[in-house]
Amino acid sequence: MVSATSKISRFNVASLALGLGFLYLPIVILVIYSFNASRLVTVWGGWSLVWYREFFHDEAMIEAAWMSFRVAASSATIATLLGTLAAVALSRGERFKGRTLFSGMLYAPLVMPEVITGLSLLLLFVALDAERGFWTVTIAHTTLTMCFVAVVVQSRLGSLDRSLEEAAMDLGCDPARAFVAVTLPLILPAIIAGWMLAFTLSLDDLVIASFTTGPGSATLPIRIYSEVRLGVKPEINAICTMVIGLIAVVIVVASFASKLSSAQGESAAPL
Amino acid sequence: MTEDAANTATEADSAKAEPPADAIPAKAELPIAAFDMPLLRIDGVAKRFGAVRAVDRLSLDIRRGEFFALLGPSGCGKTTLLRMLAGFETPDEGAILLGGDDIAQVLPHQRPVNMMFQNYALFPHLSVRDNIAFGLKRARMPRAEIATRVAEMVALVRLEGLEKRKPDQLSGGQRQRVALARSLARRPEILLLDEPLAALDKKLRESTQVELMELQRRLGMTFIIVTHDQEEAMTMADRIGVMDQGRLEQVATPRKLYEAPNSRWVAEFVGDINMLEGEVGPGDAGRLAIATKDAGTIVAAAPPDPVKQALVFVAIRPEKVKLSRRGPASDTAGTHTINRLEGIVIEVSYLGGFTTYKVKLDSGAVLKSSMANTARLDVDAYSVTQRVVAWFTPDDCVVLEQ
């Protein structure tokens, strides 16, 4: 019998391996099949890049990808700015009027079913008579992702030693300077991680984008979704692999950033 | 402690400084008599957190060049007081006068006072050099001057060669020195140290204590240190302020604090002590005869202030209580009164340099005695169940009122 102390049992290892295998296997299979030469998804016809070539000739798909990329980049940037401000207010603002409402509004979208968020934003845009397209999707994604940024940055701010800011003041900084000279460099990795998270969430979103976009400005997930509903297509495998590749690059950068921060204490978890 | 005791602690100290001064010389006389005006005057300062009075209308003067220690149990308000001096807390009432100016409401970054934090609070993203230069840059010091000052500070705390390291590449002792250099770099009027050695192990702590003292003497700077470690306070400070529940119980030199505590609380807080309760009887020529419940009549030296209450406490430090098999021979001469109590040894703790004994008196009360082990082989050491005489002179006793 394995002792109750910090030794890991075979059961622990098995559940870990099974769990991680379950998480990764489908993705690995998808990537492998994207290099399948056969038109039939299920028949292996040797290695090929034919489906990648297909994608680069599919103008509608490329347009959607470009739209998604622009939305993700701009909404992530705005969301990072707003989310960081919100995190600073929540973790350094002490008590202020409307604080409970503020934090409630920031935490709720993290779990709010997307159909609700999407529908409500669409009804707002219709009421405002706003032309639906790039900007409406960007605003919608900013609203969702700034909450994630706020949580990531807030947890970093919360784990930051408050005496560092006091030391900065003691050494001649007013609060604003102390923030810029000490707090900001220390939470920067969390801010970068927040941007990455916002970027990938936006790149990924189907439901909210479907509600808030207009005719002729479909995002990549919307295009993929409409293709997937018609059945598996090898080209989709190729597109998905490229998206995974892009996200992998983002993750590598993010983990590099969090390595930088881990030297300074707790690393920021994405949730 | 009575209402006005804390307020008058400083006066009480200076008043009491005279009579025992001949018997108990101050640890170190500093050439500070020339300065009449104290560098720092804390005047009736109070701070409340909710219902808790962290600092309760406390007054204290600190002279220029002094090494002052605030000593007290955790939660006594000593850190709050220090944080008020640094500007991180603002007093609810009272004034903090630095060189005559009230700085109670001045923000931390505008005070000529620097603090060394308990956890050092080194900026993890900056190198040793940039940490030390941090405060100088904020003071808009010219670049060349900053470089000179940083080099000077690095040399002062002996960190040469480590300037480019980040704090997480340093040992605990090195970090402590960076923190010290950083807080000294701006040449503050007063350096505040919040438990500066608490994170170091015992050996390093002791050597650092000596270094800190030397540094303070050399720079002639005013240091105020907060600590819960009485040995640390005793070793380093010129004067110690003992705090409890937001008030100063006593402000005195280490020696006076130990040998002439002004209250039962201070006597019991600082070091170990035997406390015997009794009633004041007739006395003569600076002596008081006190009828104790547990140890018969004890003759004690009369305190400098006349005793007002009938019920008093006689306090005797364990190392003043000597043990012998038959008692001292000299008391038969009658010239010196000696208190002698008989009892049985019930506990012996050998501690290396000295041994502590517990002696159960015939009344049932227990007396502690501590004796230096001056000989390596002591065939005469007392053992449990042995009957002994515990004795001490009237001058070994301190008479305390409640």
Added chain:
Amino acid sequence: MSARRIFARPARFAAIAPYVWMVLFFLVPFGFVAKISLSQTAIAQPPYLPVFELTQGLAAIKAAFAALSLDNFKLLVTDDLYVLSYLRSLVVAAVSTSILLLSGYPIAYGMARLPRRWQGVAMMLVIVPFWTSFLIRIYAWINILQHDGLLNKILLALHLISTPVVWLSTDSAMYLGIVYSYLPFMILPLYATLAKMDPALLEAASDLGSSPLRAFWLVTFPLSLPGVGAGVLLCFIPIVGEFVIPDLLAGSDSLMVGQTLWLEFFTNKDWPVASAAAVLLLALLLAPLLLYDRLQRHQLEGAR
């Protein structure tokens, strides 16, 4: 005044921009949802009546108010189609959350038991799929589960089945997809509480005569309850409103409320009923949402 207060004033100014944004794009839109849920469907642009025209004066607004009705809600609570979809959503969410807890706990526990430096790696491995596209991961399963997909091929090759089994468009496929997508959300909060636990507690328990299993049940599990709560809420609430997974993996004979809402909105163009469905869903989720809000507040801001 304390050091914290010195910082608090400028920090509060930081709240202004995100506050205005969230009120405008999160709070106010619910007002529109509420209003339109009380309106009638119309063949118009926008497809509902009445439309409030502030320019037409007070009388018109009064008339518009009079035209609001609760008909859509009556429809939702009386028509079996809607009632069943709400029930199905709750059942699916409850069942999948239970499966997630039962499968996520051993994984999180295994992670917490790893040597320190491997824990970071394991956590990264759990987080990475969460970063890769949700839609893509569901799509990956379609690849595997389809009629001539990998799963059937393997099972046929192993002679476990003689004819291909229909996996797609079944509830099993949907549950698989949900568990797969939400597993990191369950593991991470569980791991966070389990990793913080002092191993000496278990040593103390076994020292006091507990078997490892009893020690787990009497010490580890009760202490991990905050993580269990966070994981359960983090999964349950969004699953109730889930659309993509049931739409792609489950059959079309019974729908979850997210699908119903989507259908009413995009296919039937019945915005008022879709809005009413959203209001009702929100009402259903209000209690767990408030609970989640409290949990987050506690975790991120400490006991305030």
